[in-house]
Amino acid sequence: MGFLTVLRKMKQKEKEMRILMLGLDNAGKTTILKRFNGERIDTISPTLGFNIKTLEHRDYKLNMWDVGGQKSLRSYWRNYFECTDGLIWVVDSADKRRLDDCRAELFTLLKEERLAGATLLVFANKQDLPGAFSATELQEILELAKIKTHHWKIIWCSAVTGENLLSGIDWLIDDIAARIFTLD
Amino acid sequence: MQERSDKLTTSLNKRELERKLDIEKKLEGKQQLIAEHEQLEYFTKSFNEKRIAVENALKSSSSVDVVDLPKHFDTIYKSILMLQKYGASSKIFLRMYDVERCHQTVHELTVRTRELEENLIPKKKFGFKNKKPNITDLNGRSEDVVDYAAPHQSYEESICGFENRKNETLIMQKSDVYKNDVVLQNIENCLIKLYGTPSTLHLNHVRNCLILSGPVSTSIFAEYCNDLKMAIACQQLRLHSSSDIHIYLHVTSRAIMEDCNNILIAPYNFKYDSLKEDFVTAGLDQNINNWTSVDDFNWLNLQKKSPNWSILQEHERISDWDNFTLPCGKFPD
Ligand SMILES: Nc1nc2c(ncn2[C@@H]2O[C@H](COP(=O)(O)OP(=O)(O)OP(=O)(O)O)[C@@H](O)[C@H]2O)c(=O)[nH]1
Ligand SMILES: [Mg+2]
Numbered sequence: 001m002g003f004l005t006v007l008r009k010m011k012q013k014e015k016e017m018r019i020l021m022l023g024l025d026n027a028g029k030t031t032i033l034k035r036f037n038g039e040r041i042d043t044i045s046p047t048l049g050f051n052i053k054t055l056e057h058r059d060y061k062l063n064m065w066d067v068g069g070q071k072s073l074r075s076y077w078r079n080y081f082e083c084t085d086g087l088i089w090v091v092d093s094a095d096k097r098r099l100d101d102c103r104a105e106l107f108t109l110l111k112e113e114r115l116a117g118a119t120l121l122v123f124a125n126k127q128d129l130p131g132a133f134s135a136t137e138l139q140e141i142l143e144l145a146k147i148k149t150h151h152w153k154i155i156w157c158s159a160v161t162g163e164n165l166l167s168g169i170d171w172l173i174d175d176i177a178a179r180i181f182t183l184d
Numbered sequence: 185m186q187e188r189s190d191k192l193t194t195s196l197n198k199r200e201l202e203r204k205l206d207i208e209k210k211l212e213g214k215q216q217l218i219a220e221h222e223q224l225e226y227f228t229k230s231f232n233e234k235r236i237a238v239e240n241a242l243k244s245s246s247s248v249d250v251v252d253l254p255k256h257f258d259t260i261y262k263s264i265l266m267l268q269k270y271g272a273s274s275k276i277f278l279r280m281y282d283v284e285r286c287h288q289t290v291h292e293l294t295v296r297t298r299e300l301e302e303n304l305i306p307k308k309k310f311g312f313k314n315k316k317p318n319i320t321d322l323n324g325r326s327e328d329v330v331d332y333a334a335p336h337q338s339y340e341e342s343i344c345g346f347e348n349r350k351n352e353t354l355i356m357q358k359s360d361v362y363k364n365d366v367v368l369q370n371i372e373n374c375l376i377k378l379y380g381t382p383s384t385l386h387l388n389h390v391r392n393c394l395i396l397s398g399p400v401s402t403s404i405f406a407e408y409c410n411d412l413k414m415a416i417a418c419q420q421l422r423l424h425s426s427s428d429i430h431i432y433l434h435v436t437s438r439a440i441m442e443d444c445n446n447i448l449i450a451p452y453n454f455k456y457d458s459l460k461e462d463f464v465t466a467g468l469d470q471n472i473n474n475w476t477s478v479d480d481f482n483w484l485n486l487q488k489k490s491p492n493w494s495i496l497q498e499h500e501r502i503s504d505w506d507n508f509t510l511p512c513g514k515f516p517d
Contacts, residue, residue: 026405026422038254038305042467045438046420048479070442071424072481094365095405097388128265129365129383131344160402161265162258 016061017176018083020118022109023090024102025069028125031159032090033066036169041159046070050080060173074105081114085176086121088168091142093124093132093156103142110149119175120152121168128158151175224282231270231286238263238293245300257301264293268363287359291465298467343367345386349374356380358458361398362465368395373510379456381466385418396454396505399434399466415454415505417468423447430496433475436468442481447493450501451475 021029030051031041037055047068055062065080067073089106092098106122109115122144124135133141135156144154153171157164241260248256271286345367346354351374356366358380366382371390378385378397385397387406395414403420410428417434423441433439434452441447451473463470476495483490502508 026403026420042419043437044420046422046440046479048481048484070440070481072442094384095386097369097386126365126384128363130363131342131365131367161261162254163262163265 015059015181016063017085017173017180018063019065019086019088019172020080020084021064021066021088021090022077023069023088023123024092024095024098024105025071025073026095027069027090027092028123028159029066029069029088029090032088032123032125032157032165033064035159035162036165047073049073057169058173060177062169062173077109078112078114081112084115084118085180086119086172087115087150088121088123088172090123090125091138092126093134093138094126094129096131096133099133099138099141106142107146110147116149117179118150119172119179120147120150121172122152122154123165123168124154124156125159127156127163128161151179227282231267231289234263234267234270235289235293238267238297242293242296242300245304250305253301253305257297257305260297261294264290264297267293283359287362295464343369345369346371346374346376353377358462363401375510379458381462385416392510394505394508394510398454398456398459398462399468401466401468413502413508415452417452417454417463417466419468432501434468434470434473435475436472438474438477438479440479440481441493444480444482445492447478448496448500449475449478449493450496453501453503454505 021033023029025046030044030047033051033053034041034044037053047066050065050067053064053066055064067077067080087109089109091102095102110120122138122142124133124138126132127134135154139145139154142154144152153175155164155168155171157168159165238260241256241263245253245256268286268290271283271290344360344364345356347367347369348371350372353375354371355377356379361378361380361382363381363383365384365386366378367386367388368376368390369386369388371393373391374393376393376395376397378395380398382397382400384402385400385404387395387404387409390406390409390412392411393413395412395416397414397416400416400418402418403422404416404418405422405424406426407424409423409426412426412428413430413432415432419436421431421433421435421439423429423439423444425443426441426447427444428446429444430448430450431439432450432453439449452475460470478490478493480490480492483492
């Protein structure tokens with residue numbers, strides 16, 4: 001039995017998933033994580049390193065990794081790629097000026113071999129802001145249709161109001177589960 | 185003879201036509217008035233219905249199971265958001281008075297909901313295991329090459345804020361900025377005053393300006409800014425690729441900077457009538473101000489303080505913004 005098979009078997013028993021949250025700084029990654037976990041969101045600082053949280057949701061144990069997105073931290077992202085089942089890419093839908101940057105970073109990431117096979121959920125966050133692009137507009141701007149290497153979906157949400165976070169996470173879990181836990 | 189009668193008919197016809205037009209015009213005006221009135225009445229009615237629904241939901245909170253409370257409050261926040269959007273989309277036919285009333289209602293509901301939420305929801309949610317967040321040690325940084333895709337410019341930008349301005353006084357009032365994402369872009373030699381509570385504030389390529397702002401609910405993101413003085417309040421301050429800035433700061437979580445230098449920090453000192461109220465509206469605690477703790481992402485040395493920022497000495501601080509002029513000269517009124 002190879003390493004991956006063992007890992008898969010272990011995961012299967014625990015129904016455990018490893019989820020990596022990335023995106024440009026200020027996108028709202030930490031806020032999403034805390035909101036989802038029912039914690040206060042008004043004391044969150046920009047992330048200097050990373051946060052890990054283990055949540056139980058439905059029957060699954062989710063290991064959520066939230067890594068800081070400042071320019072000077074992006075070169076460390078690769079330290080967190082290993083064994084990722086799901087990737088959540090968080091976008092500040094109202095930050096129109098940095099969408100090119102956002103797309104470039106996402107596509108660089110998707111070329112990573114170690115992320116191959118991970119399900120991609122794009123959260124079009126900050127939909128409570130009047131100036132936000134819709135998920136449909138973002139799908140086009142970020143050229144998501146070009147992604148052929150990963151299962152992906154874009155879902156709008158607001159970490160501040162909590163809207164739609166659950167449906168995003170649920171889609172991600174279902175997609176991953178269909179992939180790992182039905183294999184044998 | 186024939187000619188005369190023709191003329192007569194023509195002028196009669198003309199008069200008849202004018203008379204008809206006149207009646208139509210009056211009728212139209214009247215209908216317009218009625219329509220406006222009906223619209224306003226309809227708006228008031230459905231706005232109130234929505235408001236009452238939120239109030240009822242709030243009242244029912246105490247009987248909701250603790251486990252269901254986060255969801256319950258999410259639904260309430262969503263309804264308040266809908267209420268706000270409804271008000272905003274009806275702005276065209278609302279009078280100033282109505283607009284103010286809408287803001288007031290939305291504000292009151294938000295504050296009430298937040299208070300209730302804080303009272304009812306225990307800090308930790310059931311059913312989830314929390315691990316303490318870990319902080320990594322970041323040493324030995326390396327360069328990464330990013331393959332930048334071609335820029336995309338086909339999306340029309342309509343912003344809330346100011347763009348491409350020079351030598352002006354730029355002011356936004358409460359209702360202009362409330363819950364909005366405000367942008368200041370390509371601005372030089374301007375005096376900028378934002379009264380009220382934006383949701384977020386972006387500064388991009390702003391030079392030699394004075395910026396005074398009320399409390400911003402979430403983050404302020406500034407990039408490529410130089411020679412500024414600003415008094416700002418926010419949850420997070422994120423400063424990038426900027427230099428020579430004096431910041432009079434109120435920050436409830438933390439300020440960070442990256443690729444910045446000569447940043448001088450002092451405590452927030454912009455004052456206006458409804459400031460206290462605005463702190464509440466923005467959801468910021470006026471008693472918590474971490475203005476002295478700035479993280480410099482280019483200086484991850486915990487033993488020594490970053491040379492890129494320091495505290496502005498008390499005797500160098502400006503206390504009266506009303507009589508302040510920028511080095512470039514006077515502002516137009
Ligand atoms: N209006 C609005 N603001 C949001 C939303 N989500 C996050 N924010 C705000 O955006 C700012 C940045 O959020 P963070 O969660 O710290 O962002 P991050 O992606 O973790 O940033 P880094 O840690 O620097 O990578 C905070 O001030 C949040 O309150 C949202 O849905 N709507
Ligand atoms: Mg973060």
